[in-house]
Amino acid sequence: MESFFQAVSTIAAKAQPIMGYSSLGVVSEITGMTCTVERDGLPPLFDVRLNAIDQSFDDMFLIIPVIGSQVLCLVVENQKAETAIVKYTEVEKVIITIGGARFEMSAGKFDFKNDQSDLKKILTETLDQLKDAIITTPSGPGQFSDPNKLQFEKLKSDTEKLFK
Structure with a gap:
């Protein structure tokens, strides 16, 4: 068992932490699965992901912020191209799709559907x-x-x- 702990300790010592920082800004535009975030005194962030992965999936949880709302963005490994929203002050729409079922909430109304109902x-x-x-x-x-x-x-x- 001691050799197991030594192996884990060796691997952990070689692991590189993911460096990044967060940035607060205001959503100025939404395009598909990304948005533009204007920051006070800093250049804007373009193509900020609404989800961690910039793809459309059959099963997903998508939060779309209100244009003009404040968001907290996470910039991964100091690469502005690897930026995603992690907190929202105002939400315009939430969409959840799982196994062909879809739930959408926006403008104070709901939508519950699947492929048959x-x-x-x-x-x-x-x-x-x-x-x-x-x-x-x-x-x-x-x-x-x-x-x-x-x-x-x-x-x-x-x-x-x-x-x-």
């Missing part, structure tokens, strides 16, 4: 069906009362306010 569509169509439903009763066909139908319309309106 859309939650807003399911809820609004269900409320429409209830409003127009024919109910079988012992004395013949019936419908929901007018107050019930008004409540279904209110629920549908509230659903549309919540979802994109």
